[in-house]
Amino acid sequence: MNSNVPFRGIIAYPITPFTADNAVDLPTYRRLVERLVTSGSHGIAPLGSTGVLPYLTDEERDAITEATLQQVAGRVPVLVGVSHLTTTGVVRHARFAEQAGAAAVMVIPMSYWKLTDDEIFRHYDRVASAISVPIMAYNNPATGGLDMSPALLKRLLEIPNITMIKESTGDVQRMQALRQLLGEDVAFYNGSNPLALAAFAAGATGWCTAAPNLIPELNVDLYKAMQRQDLATARQLFYQQFELLQFIVAKGLPRAIRAGLQLQGQEAGELRAPLQPLSKAEQQELGSILERVQLPVSVG
Amino acid sequence: MNSNVPFRGIIAYPITPFTADNAVDLPTYRRLVERLVTSGSHGIAPLGSTGVLPYLTDEERDAITEATLQQVAGRVPVLVGVSHLTTTGVVRHARFAEQAGAAAVMVIPMSYWKLTDDEIFRHYDRVASAISVPIMAYNNPATGGLDMSPALLKRLLEIPNITMIKESTGDVQRMQALRQLLGEDVAFYNGSNPLALAAFAAGATGWCTAAPNLIPELNVDLYKAMQRQDLATARQLFYQQFELLQFIVAKGLPRAIRAGLQLQGQEAGELRAPLQPLSKAEQQELGSILERVQLPVSVG
């Protein structure tokens, strides 16, 4: 694999579990990471939205970065989320991740004030010049508060070590426009779970997803079916998991993945406030969905 | 083919050409329909948005319905648009279309006042009870002004002769939700040109499109490649036509298709005001796109 584009297939996002007294629960975290690696994910991405990156202190982020790289131990590449509201903060975390052994870092331009295109470009450029590993630029207006146009993403690719784009607007037309604008050689990644099938059809290199915490085989099998152009099987596998994908997005990934892990008998720690657990009714709904997902389905 | 679901593949929408003195130009219209049939479309759909249905008088609509059925002469099924702002008006046009030989009629709940779900249900129910041919329910909030939820569309399918759904929100997740909710036996059709690839991947039965006026082979070949699960070729064919699909949607189908036909040396008549021709710059842009579309492209 190209060292500038070290990810393909299923890139799995672990949650960050907390102890009862609101500290990061590293032993539980490492078990969850181990499970993602052994169940077949092609990459591990700590400190994403799923990992509640914005709710963590600098020191907590450092500890998670180190724990991930130690646990994964080179079996698959690791993509560390290093976003921060200030440019200085991103540089600090990107350097730490590089030194810890990350294959690449992911940066979403987190906003409070809307940033101009020039501000976003300078933000990425200063980070890129401070490190040598490749960068995945991440567009997700729903969480980050900023929407980077295909034209701006194209401009970001002028920066040498920005080599990957993750698109999470939830609109497959945006991915198609990106692919059209950037050419088929640029790697783009789908970050919108309900678009998994459409994004692979459109040419996505990988799927950035928290779903492997709960249904790793279905995620990996969907990717493989699309790789071998077995569209009928891929479609069947997609609709088999579609209800779960919709649920975890609708309820918020950290809340929903934690509840699903508990339903599967896994230790998943606590959430950090203001996040609260799913209600009983939501947990029951998730239980029903997880049961339906496991049923064998005839090819459609 | 099931007589209740008489459409699959490429369903082509002709424009309505006008003479210099603002009358419908039936001879030109019939030549355009003939071209759609002979270039391989699997169905013909007069009096859609492309055919500027809302700008036509009752008599003009009758004349176009009759001309289409005479010209097509049973070679492929005909889907006649019979929408009207009033329920009485839809009934009148639906009956006319049935008697003229339409295989099915299409109804979009055109709005001025937003309609409640109950009003929409009663609207369809009254039309359905007045005719025997099947009905395609059409959701397109951008032109019709109303957005029918998947739940409402499911409810419409309780009416016996509503058997087909055309989805044009431009959001592939809506099609997936429909397919999930309705089951794989219900036929849904994609009405959003830039979603052609994603919709077929999601299981769409057909593609309702004005594009065959300009690029019939590319449209039909995309459908065939998806049918035989040749995803690599389908993706290549899709990106080859994607720029044109975006252009005709962005500029408005009647304006863009007419300009494209003229660039291809076809007689295409006048537009009816308030619609005006594309500007010179837009025509040149379209000319460039049409040239690029014809070039052979290597498989991506």
Next chain:
Amino acid sequence: MNSNVPFRGIIAYPITPFTADNAVDLPTYRRLVERLVTSGSHGIAPLGSTGVLPYLTDEERDAITEATLQQVAGRVPVLVGVSHLTTTGVVRHARFAEQAGAAAVMVIPMSYWKLTDDEIFRHYDRVASAISVPIMAYNNPATGGLDMSPALLKRLLEIPNITMIKESTGDVQRMQALRQLLGEDVAFYNGSNPLALAAFAAGATGWCTAAPNLIPELNVDLYKAMQRQDLATARQLFYQQFELLQFIVAKGLPRAIRAGLQLQGQEAGELRAPLQPLSKAEQQELGSILERVQLPVSVG
């Protein structure tokens, strides 16, 4: 009053009542118009959205135009809605209204296909050159489907007999931007009921509203209080009627006004399908609101 700007204050919109067999009920209509005139409205505006203009035939529109002018008989000026999807159609109805004695005509660029700014300008220009009475340009994207920017509205004012603008986006910032861009000499009218207070504060010349069918005194008194700069009384009067204004907008003016008239013991005719009457629960809610509206309220 300037004959080019013949409206100020409360411009009242009658509904169009239908008979049980779906014909326009002209005698009932004339009684409703009479009631609007005698209860103090400063102008009468037939064939607006409230009057379900798009659901009427040409002949029905002519009959309503004539009936209005005969009934009003010059006591207040009449503003006739003459919108149509085609330019030719608007010209036809504008000429009829002028000959019937309308003080001005109102034109909203009804859309099916989105129109370009140039198309909208030509549309208005052709109508304006066909008549001599002034024109009120009407912006209401929620019903008309097109949003005319302040810049486009400014351009329309270059056409000599376009002298008034009615803004119904529901955003008071748009009215402020219009007033800023056009100067304080251009008359703008508020068409968004819940903005009545804010629009008069921002400098609106009049309020185009269906509310006088139900609460004419409250509407007129609010206007008068703002005229004499009695803001405390105006605010009290506004909040007294605010709940009703929200209700009639939320439920759709034709449905809600008809139900309110019936609750007040007035003959209000039938609706034309697809429109259906308010549900029993909605009628009861409206009854409660109408009771609360009548209660005296202490100045806030």
Next chain:
Amino acid sequence: MNSNVPFRGIIAYPITPFTADNAVDLPTYRRLVERLVTSGSHGIAPLGSTGVLPYLTDEERDAITEATLQQVAGRVPVLVGVSHLTTTGVVRHARFAEQAGAAAVMVIPMSYWKLTDDEIFRHYDRVASAISVPIMAYNNPATGGLDMSPALLKRLLEIPNITMIKESTGDVQRMQALRQLLGEDVAFYNGSNPLALAAFAAGATGWCTAAPNLIPELNVDLYKAMQRQDLATARQLFYQQFELLQFIVAKGLPRAIRAGLQLQGQEAGELRAPLQPLSKAEQQELGSILERVQLPVSVG
């Protein structure tokens, strides 16, 4: 004044100036605060959006809180922004502000993950139970990423020391709905600069604004004119400053206020990256606007 509602009129938001090496420039900050107090603002609100609160460390926030209270020295009440992504973080900053002498604290539920209504309620409840000073709940979906409905805001008022609401959606109908739902005794504040006139007309108790950094007299005079029901003067004063209010909102308050201060010959420090200064063209546009704002305007 009621100690539970210690703010009315013009509540002024200082920017946070930085030194060339990216530290908070406290001496410059104190001069800017002094200017706000002596030019007539009725309250001072450090650590708002204008003060780039999310870009500051805990220690920087503490230093600004202390500097503000020392500089203001009781001349007007101080409202300290204490928002943080985690509940624990808000509690920490709220306690610090209370001990430092704040009259009240402001809390916006900053989001990365969308919070449920229950999560938001618990978030506020835990903060409220940790302090004794009153809390202003702040709704601003454009910066905070969450939109609190009027119903949720009403629920928050059940918490004893939540006594004030700041509404910044930019929709005056939301303020009216709040006032309708909460009654006229609940204090609501306008945080949307272009709505200053409409919000006071609707009954707002105060205007939370960064504009007094540049045009304090116009802000205070508008408030006074509305207080004495001199609507004609208030409207004139509003349109005199409207262009500037639009500009500072469109360009982002920290960038625009800093540029305006520099144009007025004031020391304003640096911005913190990723924020960058306005472009030369934008600075010139602002200069022209500031010149026009000063011109005397005839009453409209």
